[in-house]
Amino acid sequence: MLPDYDDIKAHTYRLDSINLSKAEAKEVRITLSRHSSSIAKPNVFSQSSIITFKKHSRDDGFEGEVSQKLLPFFGRTNSDIKRVVAEVVNQNELIAVQDTDIQDCTIIAKVNGSKKTIYMLDSGSFATKFPLNVTLDADGHPDFQETQKEMLRVLGTEIIAKSENV
Incomplete structure (x- = not known):
């Protein structure tokens, strides 16, 4: 089971493992x-x-x-x-x-x-977080099809519409 929504944090990791001292x-x-x-x-x-x-x-x-x-x-x-x-x-x-x-x-x-x-x-x-209105099953996981539809809806109404001033 997933923790409470407030306990979930997103992190980005970048591995700069290339040695540029002799580039x-x-x-x-x-x-x-x-x-x-x-x-x-x-x-x-x-x-x-x-x-x-x-x-x-x-x-x-x-x-x-x-x-x-x-x-x-x-x-x-x-x-x-x-x-x-x-x-x-x-x-x-x-x-x-x-x-x-x-x-x-x-x-x-x-x-x-x-x-x-x-x-x-x-x-x-960089990533932008948008809440998705989907139901979760007993284990706390969303349904794939429902999540996909909601992501496409948010893409059209929240992301593309606002960035293109539609």
Whole structure:
């Protein structure tokens, strides 16, 4: 039997087991999306833009810069990562960005001899909880079909409708 509803807590665990101390960065991809200063105006960029920094020569110091400035923030909060990524972009004087403009940061690197993609912002680690109006059996478990129908109803009425302003 399940405990009382108030005793149930949700947790997210992230295992950052990859050792990045010897990572050799080859490319950094930063996705930007600048929002308009007024809600009545459209966005400056109709969609998102991508800035890519690449290693160009053997002695350009690219790996060291990425290792010192970006990789130490792996596993930290998204706001910390966005702040440091914005600082790196602004240092290159290509475009002025704020941390709120940063949507994603991906580093392509050689780690222990193999090519790895390092996702600095883990946008897939968030979940939203919605209560479902379903009956539970004697063991405290919901019926699969009833739960599936209720999840689809909540998806249409609570999630999609609100995110799309329907």
